Amino acid sequence: MTIKLLLADDQALVRGALSALLNLESDLEVVAEVGSGADVVAAALAHQPDVALLDVEMPGLDGISATADLKAAAPGIKVLIVTTFGRPGYLRRALQAGASGFVVKDTPAAQLADAVRRVHAGLRVVDPALAMDSLVAGESPLTARETEVLLAARDGSSVAAIAAKLFLSEGTVRNHLSAAIGKTGAANRTEAVLTADGNGWL
Amino acid sequence: MTIKLLLADDQALVRGALSALLNLESDLEVVAEVGSGADVVAAALAHQPDVALLDVEMPGLDGISATADLKAAAPGIKVLIVTTFGRPGYLRRALQAGASGFVVKDTPAAQLADAVRRVHAGLRVVDPALAMDSLVAGESPLTARETEVLLAARDGSSVAAIAAKLFLSEGTVRNHLSAAIGKTGAANRTEAVLTADGNGWL
DNA sequence: CTCGACCTCTGACAGATGTCACCTCGACGT
DNA sequence: ACGTCGAGGTGACATCTGTCAGAGGTCGAG
Numbered sequence A, B: 001m002t003i004k005l006l007l008a009d010d011q012a013l014v015r016g017a018l019s020a021l022l023n024l025e026s027d028l029e030v031v032a033e034v035g036s037g038a039d040v041v042a043a044a045l046a047h048q049p050d051v052a053l054l055d056v057e058m059p060g061l062d063g064i065s066a067t068a069d070l071k072a073a074a075p076g077i078k079v080l081i082v083t084t085f086g087r088p089g090y091l092r093r094a095l096q097a098g099a100s101g102f103v104v105k106d107t108p109a110a111q112l113a114d115a116v117r118r119v120h121a122g123l124r125v126v127d128p129a130l131a132m133d134s135l136v137a138g139e140s141p142l143t144a145r146e147t148e149v150l151l152a153a154r155d156g157s158s159v160a161a162i163a164a165k166l167f168l169s170e171g172t173v174r175n176h177l178s179a180a181i182g183k184t185g186a187a188n189r190t191e192a193v194l195t196a197d198g199n200g201w202l
Numbered sequence C: 001c002t003c004g005a006c007c008t009c010t011g012a013c014a015g016a017t018g019t020c021a022c023c024t025c026g027a028c029g030t
Numbered sequence D: 001a002c003g004t005c006g007a008g009g010t011g012a013c014a015t016c017t018g019t020c021a022g023a024g025g026t027c028g029a030g
Helices: A012-023 A037-047 A063-073 A088-096 A110-120 A128-137 A144-153 A159-166 A170-184 A189-198 B012-023 B037-047 B063-073 B088-097 B110-120 B128-137 B144-153 B159-166 B170-184 B189-198
Strands: A003-008 A028-034 A051-055 A078-083 A101-104 B003-008 B028-034 B051-055 B078-083 B101-104
Touching: A003 A012, A003 A037, A003 A110, A012 A028, A012 A110, A012 B012, A012 B110, A028 A037, A037 A051, A037 A063, A051 A063, A051 A110, A063 A078, A063 A088, A078 A088, A078 A110, A088 A101, A088 A128, A101 A110, A110 B012, A144 A159, A144 A170, A144 A189, A159 A170, A170 A189, B003 B012, B003 B037, B003 B110, B012 B028, B012 B110, B028 B037, B037 B051, B037 B063, B051 B063, B051 B110, B063 B078, B063 B088, B078 B088, B078 B110, B088 B101, B088 B128, B101 B110, B144 B159, B144 B170, B144 B189, B159 B170, B170 B189
Parallel strands: A003 A028, A003 A051, A051 A078, A078 A101, B003 B028, B003 B051, B051 B078, B078 B101
Antiparallel strands: none
16 A cells, blocks of 8 residues: 655755655655645645645745645645745644644655655654744744734835835834834844744744 | 766755665766765765766855865866756856856756766756856956955844954945945845845855 | 724934945056 | 056945834724
């Protein structure tokens, strides 16, 4: 009885390589590969995999949103998140979206197949060190608006530009930025964006 | 006659997966895998590969510096750069360092083995679209100091902090930043860092 | 209903930032 | 010997940022 897999990663080379790696295992079989989060649900319905391996960083629909969509459309399919960045917030949001496992891309290749089998068996797979970080970092202290403003500030936009984009007064934007800077313990907006991003709060 | 390969990528999962992918080809054999740029030369001397596949983004010694070191220690080994980001400046610097090929991670997996064979045969392998970008973007217009200052500004440091780190006057730092902002067509230091980084100038 | 949390806005303020003009110095190419 | 360029610096200026106090408004929990 082989475990059927769905792979989602925007980098074709990595996707193909992971496929080769997993197909080496006699009890695993990759039945579908997609390059964007938007294609996950359709491919899953078409190929009926047992486990879906999703990357978080994908253009358009990210892996976490894709997880939520997939669990809504086909609750029986287990989801294993595979990501480059072990951001605490990613782990938290992935689990809330219904993922069964969370693997960072710098874990040894040999462990991936085991992770897949465990997830298929109904177990949770989470890197213990990352779970600790997630507990320490906690949930995002930023309010919805503060997050939006920081997101808009990420590309170096001025207060005026952010205000125009979000239809706010410049003073309001400055207030939200100031609050975000205070909550992140940063000294300016750039640092605030960096730490918030590093924690997976954006 | 098999082609012997050396793999360098800081993400163990990707490294292992690429290894699996390439070992599927009957004429290719991965003889060494390392996780940092600093280990490339030693592993190359120990295992005598024909071609080295190096990632650009690695902690410590990056793939481009590793290329230069490797070509100095063992000029006969061909280098194929495999990277996530197709920054024009990366391509230029990789070729100057002695790389024979440059492949972005979102090219189809099937083409990687061919790229390796071509590089081994003494040909150059470069994505045509990326080569165009490299021509258009041209060399970095930033002077050495401007680059240093931008680099120091990347983490959101204030002018005072940058001045202290580089042992410069605050006024000089402001002048360099202003020049960098002007040359990159940005409106502030954050935008300047973003565009310079996007072009591989940092 | 009241309270708290959040959003929105204003006005004022100190400090940081970006720009400009202008200066010296050393290296380099002609 | 000369001009050019980059590095390093100073001083002044307008503008942008970050902070603070205050003042409404909405909305859900208790």
